[in-house]
Amino acid sequence: MKKFRLLFAVLFVFSVFLTACNSNNESSGTGDNGKETSSKLEIFSWWTGAGEEDGLLALIDLFEKKYPEIEVENAAVAGGAGTNAKAVLASRMQGDDPPSTFQVHGGEELNASWVAAGKMEPLNDLYEKEGWNDKFPQDLIDMVSVDGNIYSVPVNIHRSNVLWYNKKIFEENGLSVPTTFDEFFDVAEQLKEKGITPLALGDKEPWTATHVFENILLAKLGPENYGKLWTGELSFTDNRVVEAAEIFKEMLNYINDDHSSRNWQDASQLVANGEAAMNIMGDWAKGYFVNDLQLKVNEDFGYVPSPETDGYFMVVTDTFGLPKGVKNPDDVKKFLSVLGSVEGQDVFNPLKGSIPARIDADKSKYDEYGQDAMADFSSSTLAPSLAHGSAAPEGFLTRVNQAINIFVTQKDVDQFIDALETAAQDL
Amino acid sequence: MEPGKSLNIGNKTRVEVKKRRKITKDQWMAILFLSPSIIILTIFVYGFIGWTGYVSLSNWNTIIPDFTFAGLKNYLFLFSDFRFQADLRNTIAFTVLFIGLVIILGLGLGILLDQKMVRGESIFRNIFFFPMALSFVVTGVVWQWLLNPSTGINLFLKKFGVEPKWYTDTTILAGFQWGKIEFGLPVAILAVVIAAVWQMTGFSLAMYLAGLRGIPDEIREAAKMDGCNEFQLYWKVIIPLLKPITMSVVIMMAHISLKIFDLVYAMTGPGANFVTDVPGVYMFETTFRGNYYANGAAIAIIMLLSVAIFIVPYLWSNRRGNS
Numbered sequence: 001m002k003k004f005r006l007l008f009a010v011l012f013v014f015s016v017f018l019t020a021c022n023s024n025n026e027s028s029g030t031g032d033n034g035k036e037t038s039s040k041l042e043i044f045s046w047w048t049g050a051g052e053e054d055g056l057l058a059l060i061d062l063f064e065k066k067y068p069e070i071e072v073e074n075a076a077v078a079g080g081a082g083t084n085a086k087a088v089l090a091s092r093m094q095g096d097d098p099p100s101t102f103q104v105h106g107g108e109e110l111n112a113s114w115v116a117a118g119k120m121e122p123l124n125d126l127y128e129k130e131g132w133n134d135k136f137p138q139d140l141i142d143m144v145s146v147d148g149n150i151y152s153v154p155v156n157i158h159r160s161n162v163l164w165y166n167k168k169i170f171e172e173n174g175l176s177v178p179t180t181f182d183e184f185f186d187v188a189e190q191l192k193e194k195g196i197t198p199l200a201l202g203d204k205e206p207w208t209a210t211h212v213f214e215n216i217l218l219a220k221l222g223p224e225n226y227g228k229l230w231t232g233e234l235s236f237t238d239n240r241v242v243e244a245a246e247i248f249k250e251m252l253n254y255i256n257d258d259h260s261s262r263n264w265q266d267a268s269q270l271v272a273n274g275e276a277a278m279n280i281m282g283d284w285a286k287g288y289f290v291n292d293l294q295l296k297v298n299e300d301f302g303y304v305p306s307p308e309t310d311g312y313f314m315v316v317t318d319t320f321g322l323p324k325g326v327k328n329p330d331d332v333k334k335f336l337s338v339l340g341s342v343e344g345q346d347v348f349n350p351l352k353g354s355i356p357a358r359i360d361a362d363k364s365k366y367d368e369y370g371q372d373a374m375a376d377f378s379s380s381t382l383a384p385s386l387a388h389g390s391a392a393p394e395g396f397l398t399r400v401n402q403a404i405n406i407f408v409t410q411k412d413v414d415q416f417i418d419a420l421e422t423a424a425q426d427l
Numbered sequence: 428m429e430p431g432k433s434l435n436i437g438n439k440t441r442v443e444v445k446k447r448r449k450i451t452k453d454q455w456m457a458i459l460f461l462s463p464s465i466i467i468l469t470i471f472v473y474g475f476i477g478w479t480g481y482v483s484l485s486n487w488n489t490i491i492p493d494f495t496f497a498g499l500k501n502y503l504f505l506f507s508d509f510r511f512q513a514d515l516r517n518t519i520a521f522t523v524l525f526i527g528l529v530i531i532l533g534l535g536l537g538i539l540l541d542q543k544m545v546r547g548e549s550i551f552r553n554i555f556f557f558p559m560a561l562s563f564v565v566t567g568v569v570w571q572w573l574l575n576p577s578t579g580i581n582l583f584l585k586k587f588g589v590e591p592k593w594y595t596d597t598t599i600l601a602g603f604q605w606g607k608i609e610f611g612l613p614v615a616i617l618a619v620v621i622a623a624v625w626q627m628t629g630f631s632l633a634m635y636l637a638g639l640r641g642i643p644d645e646i647r648e649a650a651k652m653d654g655c656n657e658f659q660l661y662w663k664v665i666i667p668l669l670k671p672i673t674m675s676v677v678i679m680m681a682h683i684s685l686k687i688f689d690l691v692y693a694m695t696g697p698g699a700n701f702v703t704d705v706p707g708v709y710m711f712e713t714t715f716r717g718n719y720y721a722n723g724a725a726i727a728i729i730m731l732l733s734v735a736i737f738i739v740p741y742l743w744s745n746r747r748g749n750s
Contacts, residue, residue, distance in 0.1 A: 083715070083716055086715065086716065087711075087715035087716075090490065090715060090718070094492070112490075113490040113718070114490070116490070116491060117490055117491045203699070204695075204696050205696060206697070257576070257577075257592070257595070258575070258576045258577045258592075258595050259595075259699075260594075260595045260597075260698060260699035261571070261575050261576060261577070261593075261594065261595045261695075393489070393718075394490075394716060394717055394718055395488065395489060395717045395718050395719060397716075397717070398712065398713060398716050398717030398719070399717070402509075402510055402701075405697065405699065405700065405701065406509060406700055406701070408699060408700075409597045409699045409700035410700060
């Protein structure tokens with residue numbers, strides 16, 4: 001009996017090891033079993049919210065109609081406006097297990113990270129083949145290129161320098177919508193006297209405050225000098241940057257008290273409810289107003305470019321690229337070609353509430369705001385957004401967000417400029 | 428490996444068992460059963476602690492790994508960093524308040540429930556114990572809305588003319604300049620303490636209740652014979668007897684509060700001016716958003732050491748007590 005017990009014990013322990021070995025073989029083997037998984041096209045994104053998910057699913061539908069033999073897996077990671085997805089992506093890329101294709105904001109979020117790490121394939125041949133080089137604006141292609149190599153395909157455009165306002169409040173109080181900072185403070189003062197919060201802010205996640213600040217920076221510097229900040233050609237100690245910080249500080253006198261308990265949706269809601277008059281946010285806020293809160297464009301809420309940025313277009317663009325080392329690069333290119341086609345962009349963008357990155361898309365498919373934004377997009381100077389990772393590497397952005405978070409409470413301009421300048425040393 | 432092979436190995440082991448007399452069959456069994464977990468533990472716990480320590484001494488602060496030796500650069504950076512200094516202040520404030528309240532409330536409720544006259548004791552016990560069953564994320568989201576200054580409990584408190592700003596309050600009580608930050612008690616952290624205490628009091632209550640039940644009635648009676656009143660009975664006899672329980676509760680709560688992440692992340696985030704930030708949140712954000720891997724690793728090591736300050740003496744005294 002005792003002998004049996006020992007034998008049983010030995011067998012048990014080794015069977016545990018065996019199962020461990022076995023499953024290991026299965027997952028690492030790309031042989032007969034692997035084929036099925038290798039032909040799967042895994043699309044990695046953080047599009048899980050209302051509107052954006054519908055857009056993604058419609059896009060996948062379109063792709064599956066065109067290429068029924070390719071199996072698609074929607075590998076979306078929810079939460080944190082993409083920050084969770086980015087963390088998952090980082091560990092997968094570093095572990096040499098890239099998804100077939102992944103969502104990334106055009107600009108430094110792509111260039112300073114995965115392109116610099118040598119983990120992306122250039123897509124110049126795809127652009128040639130599809131004739132895309134004159135279908136996307138040159139400014140935009142430059143944002144996703146390094147040294148003449150194009151690394152991703154933009155699918156949509158969001159404008160981030162928009163001031164949203166509650167129409168009723170402005171009409172009832174006989175106010176006109178501000179286009180300059182002087183007008184803004186004038187209006188804000190009148191609103192404050194009437195007990196209405198002039199500017200809604202929700203900086204539980206500090207990027208929303210960075211978002212407001214970058215639009216002031218763009219206004220004060222203009223797109224060209226604004227761009228020089230990220231290359232080190234213009235210092236953060238420049239007078240115009242200090243002026244922007246002073247304006248931002250002044251603006252903070254007109255925000256809601258509970259800003260640090262709100263996220264951007266909660267801040268937009270203040271405007272929607274009529275508790276606050278204005279909100280500076282990207283045009284994903286339109287999707288929130290229209291889809292989630294059932295408001296009407298130009299009836300319940302209106303929009304203008306944020307103060308002194310008329311003629312400029314702060315761009316946030318979602319793009320998809322081809323990582324090195326995926327098993328099915330041809331399938332990925334097929335997907336990217338659908339993504340970059342007029343058809344693909346017009347299926348995705350009306351649902352997502354963004355505008356197409358192509359300049360030849362069908363305008364009639366977009367709502368009033370979309371058509372306005374499309375007109376502005378083709379006529380304005382583009383500037384990459386800092387708060388959304390396009391202008392500078394994520395590391396710098398993290399430092400800026402921290403400095404902003406401190407500034408919103410302490411309102412110490414000198415210390416803030418110092419912190420920005422210190423962070424810029426690493427650029 | 429095929430199944431046949433494992434049999435062979437099995438036979439070999441049996442031969443060895445017969446040769447060596449010093450290691451008994453039971454010990455072999457123990458080694459065999461423990462070996463998988465020991466191997467896994469070595470690799471996935473101690474191996475990765477070592478790896479984290481190694482990364483924390485490197486220059487890996489971009490998305491591209493860079494393992495060149497940086498010395499203590501990352502640590503020095505942290506201790507001169509506004510955010511990390513604020514994290515240390517918040518952690519100290521949070522830990523002291525959290526442990527203190529959990530012990531006082533747990534012990535108090537335990538003693539009340541232990542009274543023979545309480546009816547439906549198990550109902551109360553379960554009510555107090557239920558929050559333990561929730562995840563910190565759920566607790567965080569619930570208390571975020573309850574303590575939201577514009578929508579939560581304040582709608583009720585308004586009627587009494589008080590409107591605390593809860594976790595959006597940026598004032599620091601008894602503050603004085605220390606390094607780059609104002610050291611003191613951040614008011615906002617109290618909101619997080621309330622949520623954490625609500626969740627963990629049930630645990631310390633259960634521990635104390637078990638401890639109280641373990642104290643024999645003879646001791647109480649003997650104390651009463653010697654003329655102890657009820658207060659003296661608890662203060663001088665029972666609470667000292669519960670010391671080992673208190674030790675365990677302190678250790679467990681300390682390692683929860685020093686490592687806390689999920690509750691804060693779900694409830695408040697870093698907070699304005701970092702009044703509710705903790706090292707865990709900073710570590711996550713700096714590593715996975717900012718790609719400052721070496722800085723993040725350094726924070727992890729500092730957290731490990733801070734927990735070790737509590738755990739190591741505890742394990743030490745336990746070992747001594749046993750031998």
